[in-house]
Amino acid sequence: xxxxxxxxxxxxxxxxxxxxxxxxxxxxxxxxxxxxxxxxxxxxxxxxxxxxxxxxxxxxxxxxxxxxxxxxxxxxxxxxxxxxxxxxxxxxxxxxxxxxxxxxxxxxxxxxxxxxxxxxxxxxxxxxxxxxxxxxxxxxxxxxxxxxxxxxxxxxxxxxxxxxxxxxxxxxxxxxxxxxxxxxxxxxxxxxxxxxxxxxxxxxxxxxxxxxxxx
Numbered sequence: 141x142x143x144x145x146x147x148x149x150x151x152x153x154x155x156x157x158x159x160x161x162x163x164x165x166x167x168x169x170x171x172x173x174x175x176x177x178x179x180x181x182x183x184x185x186x187x188x189x190x191x192x193x194x195x196x197x198x199x200x201x202x203x204x205x206x207x208x209x210x211x212x213x214x215x216x217x218x219x220x221x222x223x224x225x226x227x228x229x230x231x232x233x234x235x236x237x238x239x240x241x242x243x244x245x246x247x248x249x250x251x252x253x254x255x256x257x258x259x260x261x262x263x264x265x266x267x268x269x270x271x272x273x274x275x276x277x278x279x280x281x282x283x284x285x286x287x288x289x290x291x292x293x294x295x296x297x298x299x300x301x302x303x304x305x306x307x308x309x310x311x312x313x314x315x316x317x318x319x320x321x322x323x324x325x326x327x328x329x330x331x332x333x334x335x336x337x338x339x340x341x342x343x344x345x346x347x348x349x350x351x352x353x354x355x
Contacts, residue, residue: 154236168221174201178195198225212291267314281353282303289303313352
């Protein structure tokens with residue numbers, strides 16, 4: 141209940157304060173390419189339920205029909221404005237609406253596409269004992285995953301073998317230890333890694349995902 145109250149207060153405040161920014165981004169997206177301002181993709185969430193996750197559109201309007209479910213390094217479907225939004229991690233802000241609706245939480249495992257979720261093992265599906273989040277433990281540890289996804293011909297294999305296993309281990313740890321204290325820690329780490337990645341040094345991919353991050 142405390143987590144839900146926290147989610148509602150922060151998401152409502154965020155949507156109110158950021159509404160002028162949303163308008164500016166909407167104008168830039170429309171000037172840059174044809175298509176809607178927002179992208180709504182079907183994702184798997186809490187207890188395997190399907191919902192529509194919203195983001196600012198960062199790819200060509202027909203991107204879903206032109207390529208895989210995940211993006212890769214130098215993906216030609218990404219627009220110019222979309223590339224800037226992704227680099228600054230601003231494309232995720234509309235998910236505050238998902239948080240307010242109750243589809244997502246501020247912190248949790250990332251929602252997964254139905255295509256990849258169907259390849260999960262039963263153990264991996266246990267991460268959705270927690271609501272999916274805008275940010276999460278795996279997202280503050282495993283950054284710049286597009287470095288692993290640079291070959292369109294082996295994209296599915298690379299994602300399932302290189303990216304997914306360490307992410308799932310971290311998300312399983314969060315699902316087992318989730319608490320408001322853990323959420324505040326992850327939110328703080330999120331701001332730090334974004335700042336560090338942009339202004340100090342680009343974060344490197346860990347060779348293996350660390351364990352017992354949440355004490």
